[in-house]
Structures are given as structure tokens and as C-alpha cells.
Amino acid sequence: MTLAAPPSTLVAPRALLRPDRAQALAGAVGALALWQLAALALAGSYLLAGPVDVVRYLSANWGLISRALGITLENAVLGFVAGNLAAVALALIVALAPRARMVVSAVALVVFCLPLVATGPILRVLYGPGPGPQITLAALAVYYTTFIPLLVGLRAAPASWFDLVALYGRGAWTAFVQIRLMAALPYLLAGLQIAAPAAFLGAMVGEFTGAERGMGVLALRAMRALDVEATWAIASVAAAVAMVAYGLVGWLSRATALARPELLVALPPVPGAGGAGRRWLGNAGMVAITLLVLIGGWWLAMEAFGLNRFFAKRPDDLWAFLVSAPNAAENRALLRDASAQSLVYLVPGYLAGLGLGAALAMVLVLAPGLAGAVLPVAVALRSVPIVTTAPLIVLALGRGAAGTITIVAVMIFFPALVACLQGLRQTPGQVMDVMATYGAGPFTRLWQARIPAMLPAFFAAARMSVPAAVLAITVAEWLATGTGLGNLMALTASTSNYNLLWSAVVLVALGSALGYAAVGALERAVLARVAPEQLRD
Amino acid sequence: MAERATTGPAIRCTALAKRFGAGAGAVDAVAPLDLTFKAGAMTALVGPSGCGKSTVLRMVAGLEAPTAGEIDMGGESPAQMQAQGAMAMAFQDASLLPWRSVRGNVALARKLARQPADTDAVDAMIARVGLAGFEAAKPAALSGGMRQRVAIARCLVTQPRVLLLDEPFGAVDELTRRRLNVELPPLWQAAGSTTLLVTHSVSEAVTLADRVVVFSSRPAQVVADIAIPPDATPGSDSFDALVTRVSAELARGWDEAGADAKAAAQ
Numbered sequence: 092m093t094l095a096a097p098p099s100t101l102v103a104p105r106a107l108l109r110p111d112r113a114q115a116l117a118g119a120v121g122a123l124a125l126w127q128l129a130a131l132a133l134a135g136s137y138l139l140a141g142p143v144d145v146v147r148y149l150s151a152n153w154g155l156i157s158r159a160l161g162i163t164l165e166n167a168v169l170g171f172v173a174g175n176l177a178a179v180a181l182a183l184i185v186a187l188a189p190r191a192r193m194v195v196s197a198v199a200l201v202v203f204c205l206p207l208v209a210t211g212p213i214l215r216v217l218y219g220p221g222p223g224p225q226i227t228l229a230a231l232a233v234y235y236t237t238f239i240p241l242l243v244g245l246r247a248a249p250a251s252w253f254d255l256v257a258l259y260g261r262g263a264w265t266a267f268v269q270i271r272l273m274a275a276l277p278y279l280l281a282g283l284q285i286a287a288p289a290a291f292l293g294a295m296v297g298e299f300t301g302a303e304r305g306m307g308v309l310a311l312r313a314m315r316a317l318d319v320e321a322t323w324a325i326a327s328v329a330a331a332v333a334m335v336a337y338g339l340v341g342w343l344s345r346a347t348a349l350a351r352p353e354l355l356v357a358l359p360p361v362p363g364a365g366g367a368g369r370r371w372l373g374n375a376g377m378v379a380i381t382l383l384v385l386i387g388g389w390w391l392a393m394e395a396f397g398l399n400r401f402f403a404k405r406p407d408d409l410w411a412f413l414v415s416a417p418n419a420a421e422n423r424a425l426l427r428d429a430s431a432q433s434l435v436y437l438v439p440g441y442l443a444g445l446g447l448g449a450a451l452a453m454v455l456v457l458a459p460g461l462a463g464a465v466l467p468v469a470v471a472l473r474s475v476p477i478v479t480t481a482p483l484i485v486l487a488l489g490r491g492a493a494g495t496i497t498i499v500a501v502m503i504f505f506p507a508l509v510a511c512l513q514g515l516r517q518t519p520g521q522v523m524d525v526m527a528t529y530g531a532g533p534f535t536r537l538w539q540a541r542i543p544a545m546l547p548a549f550f551a552a553a554r555m556s557v558p559a560a561v562l563a564i565t566v567a568e569w570l571a572t573g574t575g576l577g578n579l580m581a582l583t584a585s586t587s588n589y590n591l592l593w594s595a596v597v598l599v600a601l602g603s604a605l606g607y608a609a610v611g612a613l614e615r616a617v618l619a620r621v622a623p624e625q626l627r628d
Numbered sequence: 629m630a631e632r633a634t635t636g637p638a639i640r641c642t643a644l645a646k647r648f649g650a651g652a653g654a655v656d657a658v659a660p661l662d663l664t665f666k667a668g669a670m671t672a673l674v675g676p677s678g679c680g681k682s683t684v685l686r687m688v689a690g691l692e693a694p695t696a697g698e699i700d701m702g703g704e705s706p707a708q709m710q711a712q713g714a715m716a717m718a719f720q721d722a723s724l725l726p727w728r729s730v731r732g733n734v735a736l737a738r739k740l741a742r743q744p745a746d747t748d749a750v751d752a753m754i755a756r757v758g759l760a761g762f763e764a765a766k767p768a769a770l771s772g773g774m775r776q777r778v779a780i781a782r783c784l785v786t787q788p789r790v791l792l793l794d795e796p797f798g799a800v801d802e803l804t805r806r807r808l809n810v811e812l813p814p815l816w817q818a819a820g821s822t823t824l825l826v827t828h829s830v831s832e833a834v835t836l837a838d839r840v841v842v843f844s845s846r847p848a849q850v851v852a853d854i855a856i857p858p859d860a861t862p863g864s865d866s867f868d869a870l871v872t873r874v875s876a877e878l879a880r881g882w883d884e885a886g887a888d889a890k891a892a893a894q
Binding site for chain 2: 260
């Protein structure tokens with residue numbers, strides 16, 4: 092009698108997607124070789140500098156680059172610390188006062204959606220010279236990506252752990268200290284991992300706004316001088332730093348051996364009992380409170396610091412500019428036209444990036460050997476800041492629709508690919524065993540088991556991709572295309588048309604937040620059907 | 629059954645009922661129940677899946693508020709018993725905190741129950757459940773049976789007056805279950821707690837308990853209340869007869885509930 096292999100050895104989905112070092116190395120070498128080949132093919136076109144050119148440039152200019160890198164790193168680290176402390180503080184407020192969750196989350200989201208392109212110049216005016224804007228932008232770039240996983244992690248514990256605490260008559264504080272905080276730690280580290288490269292991006296954007304030294308300053312100079320080698324070299328260094336930062340936090344998280352109790356990626360449901368009508372009323376009330384907090388906070392901040400109305404606009408200034416002034420209709424038309432120009436590139440780029448990321452993840456699952464080589468490269472490229480890739484893509488594809496849509500799509504593509512691959516890994520081994528025992532083909536397995544398991548991660552990526560896509564389009568418009576809201580904000584900042592600048596900022600922030608909320612609503616509707624455990628309170 | 633010191637209180641449930649939800653979607657989990665559990669004895673609650681027996685246990689634990697009726701434990705309410713750290717509960721999964729060691733998990737119960745830290749008592753209890761040498765191990769390094777032993781040690785280390793066991797061996801294999809059924813009962817018998825055991829296993833109920841209460845399908849109603857004499861040890865004729873009787877009562881409760889549902893549908 093022949094003993095059959097146990098079912099779990101027939102299909103080992105986790106192992107299939109876990110790349111070994113050799114595959115990862117092959118992927119990295121392959122990517123470098125492709126890059127060098129492309130550079131050779133495009134030699135003389137002033138578009139692409141290959142790895143050899145980059146190394147040559149860096150060795151000749153290492154003193155300059157290393158000094159700039161030191162300054163940017165310092166600002167990024169300060170911003171990283173400040174932003175993450177803010178995220179932890181916000182998450183603690185929400186954990187201890189669950190009723191405040193919606194308002195705090197919404198305000199945090201809107202602030203996160205403030206376009207860097209505009210907040211940079213505004214912060215420069217507010218702070219004057221010095222590292223203030225760089226540090227603030229680095230903090231703004233990271234706090235939300237830490238806040239959200241923390242929010243999820245603070246409820247990522249099975250109900251029986253809380254029963255245990257309740258059984259001894261202990262309250263919410265004990266449950267918080269003994270269970271929630273510890274259960275949230277792995278999620279905090281996951282957030283910090285995303286935050287590390289984002290802080291570097293924020294610091295670089297801050298330097299774009301008129302700093303004297305730093306990688307952002309060098310990048311801007313290289314782009315303006317059309318110095319292809321310098322542009323690629325600086326982008327490569329920034330990308331390498333981002334990857335190392337990402338890798339370091341990842342290593343720290345593995346070294347502390349904090350296993351996740353279970354994988355939750357969806358946002359907590361809106362608190363509050365009662366029927367749909369009462370919930371709707373409650374939500375409307377929360378939206379009203381959120382708007383009040385935002386408008387009140389904005390006005391108070393301006394007044395408290397006694398900021399000059401010439402550049403520090405208040406809500407009533409914008410009301411006049413957009414509604415009650417004689418030329419309000421013209422002002423609104425300006426914003427409408429710019430928004431339309433942005434949306435034309437934003438929407439296809441967003442959908443293409445998300446769709447291609449998910450599609451490639453599925454292809455890689457069907458061809459698992461390839462996943463081992465592609466996943467580490469994708470994880471690395473995910474951490475490359477958009478401010479470094481945008482100029483390169485513009486160099487390669489031009490300033491038209493192709494270049495702009497590609498910038499947005501690239502910004503979305505890698506996070507979506509990595510999230511979807513990780514989501515596909517969540518397919519329970521037993522479910523795959525059931526598929527295997529019936530001899531189900533790869534497409535049946537994909538459709539029946541893997542895609543449903545992937546959806547929570549896909550939607551989490553789709554949600555976080557909304558502000559990312561807006562960031563990408565505004566950066567692209569600012570640095571390259573000369574159209575849309577990004578260009579409008581850059582232009583108005585340099586011509587001191589602060590009413591228009593602030594209006595654009597509010598429009599972009601609210602638009603991003605609404606887009607995020609819309610994807611979140613779709614997410615809840617889909618997950619209620621395929622993964623209700625994700626929506627548990 | 630071994631003689632035990634009765635330190636646990638009698639538990640009296642009066643007109644105890646539980647309804648989940650409201651309006652058309654409401655579900656009656658427990659019909660009004662009048663039950664008294666003898667001080668220091670172990671009572672097994674058996675019934676069909678989803679009949680509400682775990683809900684009864686959770687109401688006694690104070691983890692679920694009754695819709696109607698009340699629970700009295702020697703003059704104390706579940707909330708008062710909680711506040712005194714006088715109860716302990718084992719769940720179907722061991723519910724150990726993965727970042728705490730075996731010792732840390734067991735010690736946590738003393739901390740939650742406001743009892744002074746006592747590493748010697750904790751280590752002694754770990755040794756009594758057969759896990760000496762594993763004090764520093766994390767739950768991930770233990771088998772399912774070992775995790776349940778830790779959960780039992782966590783329950784007993786506070787010397788609870790009321791011990792609630794919600795299918796504590798439901799998730800372990802049959803051999804491990806039998807072994808745990810032999811090794812662990814002397815520990816909780818010695819503790820003298822008033823113990824309620826929810827189980828799906830009729831033979832486990834007859835082996836461990838002094839009394840078996842058989843529930844009907846949801847909403848839980850008592851269909852039989854059977855005393856288990858001390859001489860009904862596994863392998864004896866009286867044991868086999870009791871297992872057969874409890875099984876028959878279980879089937880009757882299930883049938884009656886089915887007939888009631890059919891009648892209601894007509």
C-alpha cells in the first residue's frame with residue numbers, strides 16, 4: 092500500500108509565495124540588468140542613466156551627495172519621530188474614547204490629504220528659512236500610515252481575551268494595557284515600516300520648497316539643469332535610503348518576533364447601535380462635528396499664532412473668494428477647470444495602477460516561481476518616493492497623458508501588488524487542501540479561494556491609494572505637466588495668490604477624503620459579504 | 629468521586645432568560661430557567677449545539693447580562709463575584725496571550741484578580757498541571773493539550789470559588805482529552821470550587837460531574853436533571869447505563885424541540 096502525501100504537502104500556498112534569498116537576489120540582479128540594458132538601448136537620448144553611470148556619478152560627487160543626504164536624513168528622522176508620536180497619541184485617544192473615533196479619524200484623514208505641493212510653500216512662508224517645513228512635511232507624510240494600522244491593531248484581539256479581563260471585574264483600562272497595547276504592537280511596527288520611507292519623501296518635498304541644502308535641493312537642481320546622470324543618481328540614492336529604512340524597520344519587527352494574532356486590515360465599523368435610520372442620522376451628525384472641528388481648528392490655529400491674513404487665509408476669506416465676492420464665479424471656474432484636468436489623469440492612473448497591481452499578483456500566484464523573484468523587487472520599489480520617480484518617468488515618457496497617468500499608476504501599482512500578494516497568502520491552507528482534493532485547476536482555486544481571501548488587503552490598498560494618487564497627480568503636475576490642480580497650486584504659491592492656493596488646498600484635501608470614504612464604503616459593502624470577520628468591532 | 633472541601637457557593641438561577649437582538653430578528657437563547665447548582669459540586673450542562681448552554685455559563689460569569697431573572701451566588705451577584713476575583717473560566721480555545729510566557733499567562737490571572745504576585749504559587753500550579761520545565765515557553769511553542777493545561781492552571785491559580793469550564797477540551801484530540809479528563813479533575817476537586825462544565829461529550833459529563841443537566845434545543849430548557857452517583861466510574865455498568873440515559877434524554881430534547889418547531893411552522 093502506498094501512503095498518499097498529506098494534503099497540506101500537495102499545496103503549500105504560503106511557501107509558494109515566500110521567496111528565498113536566491114530568488115530575491117536573482118530578482119534584484121535581473122532588475123539591475125534590465126535597467127542597464129535599457130540605458131544602453133536609449134544611449135544618447137538623454138532619458139536614462141544606467142547603474143554604471145549612476146555609480147560613476149556618485150563616486151565623483153560623493154562628498155556633495157553624502158552631505159546632502161545627512162541633512163535630509165536628519166530632518167526625516169525628526170519628522171518620523173514627531174509624526175509617529177502624533178499617530179500614537181491619536182490612536183490612544185480613539186482607543187480610550189471610541190465615540191471620538193469617527194471625528195478624530197476624519198480630521199486626521201483630511202489633514203493627511205492636504206497636498207504636499209501646497210502645504211510646502213505655505214509652511215515655508217510660516218516657518219521662514221530653516222528645517223521647519225521639511226520636518227513638518229515628513230511628520231505629515233507618516234502620521235496617517237501609522238495611525239491607521241494602530242487603529243486596526245488596537246482591536247485585533249479575540250473576544251475571549253477581553254472576556255478574561257472582564258471575568259475578574261477589570262475594566263477598559265486593564266483591557267487596554269494588558270491586551271490592546273500588546274496586540275497592537277505588530278501593527279505599529281507594520282505602520283512604522285511604511286512610514287520610514289515616507290518620512291524621507293516628506294523631508295525631500297520640504298526641501299523642494301526653498302531649502303538651501305539637502306537631497307531635495309540637489310534633485311531640483313539636477314532636474315532643472317536636465318542633468319540626466321545626476322537626476323538618476325540622486326533618485327537612486329533616495330530610493331536606496333528608502334529601501335534600507337523599510338528593510339531596517341522590517342528587520343526590527345522580525346527580530347522582536349511579534350506574531351500577529353490575526354490579520355485584520357479593514358477599518359473598524361462606525362460605532363453606534365440602532366437601525367439604519369439612526370445610524371444615518373448619527374453619521375450626518377459626525378460629519379457636521381468633523382467639519383466644525385476642521386473649520387474651527389483652522390481658524391483658531393491662524394488666530395492663535397497671529398498669522399498675517401495676507402498669506403494665512405481663514406475660512407471666511409475663502410467663503411468670500413468662492414461665494415460672495417463679485418468674481419467668485421470666475422474663481423470657482425478656475426478651480427473647476429483645474430480639477431477636471433487633474434481628474435482626467437488621476438482616475439485612469441488610479442484604476443490602472445490598482446488593476447495592474449492586483450492582476451500581476453494573481454499572475455504571480457499562478458506562476459509561483461516568478462513570485463519569488465518579483466516580490467522582493469516590488470517591495471523595494473514600493474518604498475521609492477514619488478518625488479524621485481516622477482521626474483524619471485517624465486524624462487522617459489514625456490509630459491503628456493502617458494507620462495502623467497504612468498506616474499499615478501506607478502505610485503499605486505507597487506503598494507497594490509504587494510498588498511494583493513500578501514492578501515493572496517491569507518488563503519487558509521485547509522481551503523486550498525479542499526480544492527486540491529477535488530483536483531480543482533489553478534483558475535478555480537484563484538476564483539473560489541484566493542481572490543475572496545485577497546479582497547480585504549486589496550480594499551485596504553485601494554483606500555490608502557486614494558490620497559497617494561492625489562499626491563502623485565499633484566506632484567506630477569507641479570514638476571512636469573504644467574496643468575491641473577498641482578500646477579495651479581505651484582503657480583499661485585509663487586504669485587502669492589493665496590486665496591486661490593488655500594481654496595485649492597481645501598478642495599484637494601476634501602476631495603481626497605471623500606474619495607477615501609467612498610472606497611471605504613464600497614469596501615464595507617463587499618467585505619460584509621466575503622469577509623465579515625474584518626468588520627468586527 | 630473524591631471528597632472535596634466545599635468553599636464555593638451554591639449558584640441559584642431564578643427565571644433566568646436571555647434574548648439576543650430585538651424585534652422580528654430577536655432570538656431567544658435561554659427560556660426562563662430555574663436551576664440551583666449545589667455548593668462545591670460539579671454540574672455538567674449538555675445539550676445540542678447552539679442550545680444556549682454556553683450563554684447560561686456566560687451569564688453566570690457576568691459576561692452576558694440576562695434579559696430577565698437573576699443569578700445569586702451565596703448572596704453575591706456575578707458582578708460582585710467578578711470584583712472579588714472569585715471566579716475563573718476556561719474557554720474552548722486556551723485564549724493565552726501569545727506575547728506572555730506560560731508563567732506570565734498564569735501569573736496574569738492573579739494580577740487581574742488583585743491577588744499578590746506569587747511566583748512560587750504560579751510555578752507550583754504549572755507543575756501540578758504537568759508543565760514543569762515549560763514556565764518560560766511561549767504559547768506558540770506548545771501543543772493544543774499543553775495550552776489547555778496552561779489555561780486550567782490559570783483558572784486554578786487564583787483558587788476561585790466558582791469555576792466555569794466552557795468545553796475546555798473541545799479543541800483537543802480524543803486521546804489528549806481522555807488524559808486531561810483523568811489528570812486535571814483531581815486539581816479542581818481539591819480546590820472545592822462550585823464548578824459548571826459545558827460539554828458536548830456525554831461520557832465526559834458522566835465521568836467528571838456529580839450531576840448532569842440536559843438542555844433542549846434553543847431556547848434552552850431543562851429536559852432532564854440526572855444525579856451521578858460516586859460509584860459510576862468509567863467501565864462500570866452504572867456508568868454505561870447513565871451514558872445511555874443521558875444520550876436518550878439529549879435525543880428526546882432534540883426531538884421535542886424539532887416537533888415544537890414543526891408545530892409552530894404549521
